[in-house]
Amino acid sequence: MKNLKVLIVDDEPGIRSGIERVLHNFTVGYPFMEDDFGFETTEAGTGEEALEIIESQAVDIILLDNKLPGIQGIDLLEQINKMQIDSLVMMITSYASLDLAVKATNNGAYNFVPKPFTPQELKSAIENITKHLFLRRMTMKMKEEGKQIRFQFLSVLSHELKSPLNAVDGYLRIMQDKQLGDNIDDYMSMIDRSLIRLQGMRNLIMDMLDLTQIESGKKHRKLKLVNIKECIQLAIHSMEPMAIQRNVKVNCNCPEILNIQSDADELEIIFNNLVSNAVKYNKEGGSVFIDITKEDANVIFRVEDTGIGISPEDQLNLFREFTRIKNSKTQDITGSGLGLSIVKKMVELNKGTISLESEADRGSVFTVSIPAGTC
Amino acid sequence: MYKEFNHKEMNKKTVLLVDDDIDYLIQMETRIRNFGFKVIKAEGKEDALMVLKDVKPDLAIMDLMMEAQDSGFVLGYKLKQLYPDVPVAIATSATRETGIKFDIDRRSDRDWIKADVFLQKGIRNDQLHREINKLLKI
Numbered sequence: 001m002k003n004l005k006v007l008i009v010d011d012e013p014g015i016r017s018g019i020e021r022v023l024h025n026f027t028v029g030y031p032f033m034e035d036d037f038g039f040e041t042t043e044a045g046t047g048e049e050a051l052e053i054i055e056s057q058a059v060d061i062i063l064l065d066n067k068l069p070g071i072q073g074i075d076l077l078e079q080i081n082k083m084q085i086d087s088l089v090m091m092i093t094s095y096a097s098l099d100l101a102v103k104a105t106n107n108g109a110y111n112f113v114p115k116p117f118t119p120q121e122l123k124s125a126i127e128n129i130t131k132h133l134f135l136r137r138m139t140m141k142m143k144e145e146g147k148q149i150r151f152q153f154l155s156v157l158s159h160e161l162k163s164p165l166n167a168v169d170g171y172l173r174i175m176q177d178k179q180l181g182d183n184i185d186d187y188m189s190m191i192d193r194s195l196i197r198l199q200g201m202r203n204l205i206m207d208m209l210d211l212t213q214i215e216s217g218k219k220h221r222k223l224k225l226v227n228i229k230e231c232i233q234l235a236i237h238s239m240e241p242m243a244i245q246r247n248v249k250v251n252c253n254c255p256e257i258l259n260i261q262s263d264a265d266e267l268e269i270i271f272n273n274l275v276s277n278a279v280k281y282n283k284e285g286g287s288v289f290i291d292i293t294k295e296d297a298n299v300i301f302r303v304e305d306t307g308i309g310i311s312p313e314d315q316l317n318l319f320r321e322f323t324r325i326k327n328s329k330t331q332d333i334t335g336s337g338l339g340l341s342i343v344k345k346m347v348e349l350n351k352g353t354i355s356l357e358s359e360a361d362r363g364s365v366f367t368v369s370i371p372a373g374t375c
Numbered sequence: 376m377y378k379e380f381n382h383k384e385m386n387k388k389t390v391l392l393v394d395d396d397i398d399y400l401i402q403m404e405t406r407i408r409n410f411g412f413k414v415i416k417a418e419g420k421e422d423a424l425m426v427l428k429d430v431k432p433d434l435a436i437m438d439l440m441m442e443a444q445d446s447g448f449v450l451g452y453k454l455k456q457l458y459p460d461v462p463v464a465i466a467t468s469a470t471r472e473t474g475i476k477f478d479i480d481r482r483s484d485r486d487w488i489k490a491d492v493f494l495q496k497g498i499r500n501d502q503l504h505r506e507i508n509k510l511l512k513i
Binding site: 163166167169170171174177179180189190193197 | 396397398399401402405406409468496497500
């Protein structure tokens with residue numbers, strides 16, 4: 001259980017001890033919270049005393065009487081507000097007037113409890129304020145974490161952009177120094193590596209553009225009936241040169257008339273990534289099997305390859321941004337580490353799911369299921 | 376003739392290069408070979424530990440961040456346990472990229488960082504040659 005600190009500011013000792021008694025064994029819990037909240041009270045007889053306490057220690061909830069001997073409750077409220085502390089104020093007052101209520105609310109009071117109040121009234125007021133405080137703190141935490149993730153993303157991104165630059169830079173310097181002599185042929189493998197790294201960088205930039213468009217929500221979704229066969233043929237067609245080069249046979253089994261309510265660009269990104277991965281991470285002379293079926297209200301896309309496969313440890317992180325499986329089998333394959341994270345986002349945008357079965361050295365099967373929509 | 380060549384090869388000092396960036400390995404290998412040393416490459420900490428079972432290099436140059444962010448430190452430590460007299464250079468662009476500074480001039484740092492020198496990645500050829508000669512006491 002977590003304890004919230006409640007500061008009671010009232011000049012009547014009877015009220016202070018009364019509240020203390022009510023809150024002593026009181027706890028607040030909600031189904032969405034892991035912990036129940038208990039309460040720990042501190043008392044102040046004047047506004048001045050209260051200020052001292054607020055300045056010296058963290059307080060979560062302040063119960064504030066308006067009528068105080070020195071500085072008035074409403075003025076104290078204004079000062080507390082200026083301090084911008086992470087606590088909520090509830091006014092307790094016997095002379096509740098609309099005027100005061102408006103002024104207090106403007107000064108940042110969370111709510112009001114009129115005096116005299118029953119223990120039950122106090123409890124329900126405290127319950128409300130606790131929930132509000134919890135939600136406010138959660139929101140703030142989530143905003144901060146969002147910033148954190150953004151920052152990590154940028155630092156990984158800049159690393160991923162810099163590393164191909166460094167690689168190409170290094171090769172060019174070796175050539176500039178003619179470290180392997182005057183014959184250009186001796187530098188061919190370095191030139192090839194430079195081109196591979198540049199291609200990787202180009203892919204990364206293209207993928208980044210896709211990702212920014214999804215993230216910013218700026219990409220205007222054009223939902224219409226899309227013919228799956230046409231869409232998948234396009235993806236296969238664009239991978240053809242590489243498939244021929246690597247002697248990978250691409251087989252496709254798709255009904256002629258199967259439509260899905262979606263955005264054609266999004267489906268294309270999904271197919272392109274899955275088909276190109278299946279070709280890229282295949283073995284020389286391997287095969288790709290694309291199988292598309294309709295099961296109930298869903299269209300199921302199954303892309304199977306006979307490639308290098310993915311180990312169980314690597315599968316865990318596969319759909320995360322900038323995940324690239326680094327090993328001797330993947331070093332000459334260019335990839336940004338963003339493709340599958342983009343595919344996952346696109347699939348989710350279409351209210352679908354993606355799953356993977358894979359075995360190292362045997363191959364992988366990616367299965368995407370997307371609701372067909374009104375077709 | 377053959378004997379003479381072999382003799383010459385055998386006298387060459389061996390440098391173990393450890394980095395998970397294959398391009399950096401190829402480039403460093405080219406440069407260091409041109410200085411007249413024998414080069415053995417390893418693509419990470421685990422790979423390097425395998426090599427070290429059979430080979431005692433005259434010098435090891437390793438990346439700091441490989442499998443984990445501190446792989447270079449761990450590898451340096453393990454290498455010194457095996458061969459306390461083999462000098463270790465940690466090559467990194469970490470300072471440039473993260474702003475974290477490592478310094479092995481202070482005694483307190485030298486106690487836990489088992490490296491003899493830090494090399495900045497992107498070091499010029501003549502500087503690299505000089506640093507290697509210094510470590511090999513040539």
